[in-house]
Amino acid sequence: MGAWLTFQYGLSPRTAKDWMEVAQGLEDLPAVRAEFAEGRLSFDQVKFVCRLADRETDENWATEAAKHSASRLEVMARRRREITAAESNEAHRQRFLRMRWDTDNRLLRYRGCLPEEQGALFEAAINRLVDQMGKDPLTGVYEDFGTRASDALVQLASQSLGSDSDPDRATVVVHVSSEALVSGIGSGEVENGPGLSIETVRRLCCDGRVEVVAENGLGTIVGIGRARRTIPAWMSRSLRMRDQGCRFPGCHRRRWVHGHHIHYWSNGGRTDLDNLISLCQFHHRILHEQGWKIEGSPNGPVVWIRPDGRQFHHVLQ
Secondary structure: OOHHHHHHHOOOHHHHHEEEEEEEOOOOOOOHHHHOOOOOOOHHHHHHHHHHHHOOOHHHHHHHHHHHEEEEEEEEHHHHHHOOOOHHHHHHHHOEEEEEEEEOOOEEEEEOOHHHHHHHHHHHHHHHHHHHHHOOOOOOOOOOOOHHHHHHHHHHHHHHHOOOOOOOOOOOOOOOOOOHHHOOEEEEEEEOEEEHHHHHHHHHHHHOOOOOOOEEEOOOOOOOOOOOOOOHHHHHHHHHHHHOOOOOOOOOOOOOEEEOOOOOHHOOOOOOOHEEEEEOHHHOOOOOOOOEEEEOOOOEEEEEEEEOOOOEEEOOO
């Protein structure tokens, strides 16, 4: 019936559901039905009266409902309704947050939903920060709520990263050349994100941590040789920037990738970028446990070789 109403009358699924609930509810509420038919009660009022009234209270609500707005009746219906543990658990299971970069417009788009207690906490935190924001210094008026709420969300994220005990992991990484910073010509790039204007990068450098990376004469980052096996954080960032995710042909995983020594450390391999390659957990495993091999320089094309000798080629994009 809901699908038929949606198709026949161009309703939203939510409105179609409300129509069905009201139609079923009014069957047992003749007095309320009469008031609705005479136009003394709106549909929005009746929608919530059907959740409040029963056969015994039908006459009472037929006269009382007109004294309350639809918003007030909604609050009364919500407070009266008993929430079961199963309903709370189901709401908790439906929580999610999805994010994707709109690189054409340099925007991060996100959407999601939270269960009742988490949603209340989130709403209170956002509203509190919005209330503390002042007027726009250029216009002298407050920006709209949506704009200030987005700023509040960024502030929450910034405060969380700022208090993280691991500064290397709690870092937004921007790549830019020293020449562009000095000349003001060029641009920067957020790691795994969009490009940035050079003036934006310069603003971030005013109070951000600037990290200098040593390169050889060809402009390639060198590394730390045999000093240690583990890859330092600064080199991991350069590795991610170069590889842009797992280097197995056709694999598009960009998060939770590992740094792999092509020439194993245990066999004398060096912790340098020309001996490291980014791999997801699955493709890292097939190298170590399933007999695959890699040949070539990770700074350019590499060849993956199956145990039966079949080859697969990967070229840096």
